[in-house]
Amino acid sequence: AQTVTQSQPEMSVQEAETVTLSCTYDTSESDYYLFWYKQPPSRQMILVIRQEAYKQQNATENRFSVNFQKAAKSFSLKISDSQLGDAAMYFCANQGGSEKLVFGKGTKLTVNP
Amino acid sequence: DTGVSQNPRHKITKRGQNVTFRCDPISEHNRLYWYRQTLGQGPEFLTYFQNEAQLEKSRLLSDRFSAERPKGSFSTLEIQRTEQGDSAMYLCASSPRGQGARNEKLFFGSGTQLSVL
Numbered sequence: 001a002q003t004v005t006q007s008q009p010e011m012s013v014q015e016a017e018t019v020t021l022s023c024t025y026d027t028s029e030s031d032y033y034l035f036w037y038k039q040p041p042s043r044q045m046i047l048v049i050r051q052e053a054y055k056q057q058n059a060t061e062n063r064f065s066v067n068f069q070k071a072a073k074s075f076s077l078k079i080s081d082s083q084l085g086d087a088a089m090y091f092c093a094n095q096g097g098s099e100k101l102v103f104g105k106g107t108k109l110t111v112n113p
Numbered sequence: 114d115t116g117v118s119q120n121p122r123h124k125i126t127k128r129g130q131n132v133t134f135r136c137d138p139i140s141e142h143n144r145l146y147w148y149r150q151t152l153g154q155g156p157e158f159l160t161y162f163q164n165e166a167q168l169e170k171s172r173l174l175s176d177r178f179s180a181e182r183p184k185g186s187f188s189t190l191e192i193q194r195t196e197q198g199d200s201a202m203y204l205c206a207s208s209p210r211g212q213g214a215r216n217e218k219l220f221f222g223s224g225t226q227l228s229v230l
Contacts, residue, residue, distance in 0.1 A: 044223045101148075
């Protein structure tokens with residue numbers, strides 16, 4: 001069974017600073033994918049970044065990057081130069097063996113001006 | 114690209130009533146997914162269609178739940194004899210068909226919030 005754990009229910013960061021959101025997962029699949037999704041108050045889930053497990057290189061998307069530690073089954077998200085628009089719920093998700101995504105419980109990120 | 118559209122945005126119903134939600138995916142997206150999100154939780158997978166074929170169903174999808182995608186375009190999710198535990202946000206997502214890749218980006222709608230009184 002796949003599980004995803006986000007141990008930080010809430011995080012806060014000052015505008016322009018850097019914040020890291022934690023995620024650990026467990027899967028029996030050898031071929032899987034990891035994602036970070038953002039859910040603003042509008043409720044629409046938006047893909048932030050994704051990582052193929054077979055790739056050793058950490059994915060980056062502009063100000064967003066991940067630290068993928070496969071042996072430790074850890075997949076953290078780093079947001080650099082935080083902006084007010086980054087405030088949202090962030091969900092870590094795992095996909096492997098089927099089409100479904102398994103999500104964590106989320107981390108609420110507050111960005112302080 | 115007009116995005117994934119879900120209707121209604123909110124639905125309030127009494128216990129025991131039937132409700133139906135609609136999802137219009139992005140045009141030409143072959144795959145359509147339903148997820149359910151309760152307060153304080155991440156979304157949970159319910160079911161998935163490729164074109165009109167329902168290929169995967171979660172054990173969460175009890176006999177009271179049925180989803181259809183008759184022409185491979187829009188989809189409906191019906192809940193019969195609603196219970197208070199069905200109160201949640203129901204999210205729809207779509208993605209284009211890839212070359213067997215499972216890491217395709219999902220495009221989500223804004224969800225339908227169901228409240229069962």
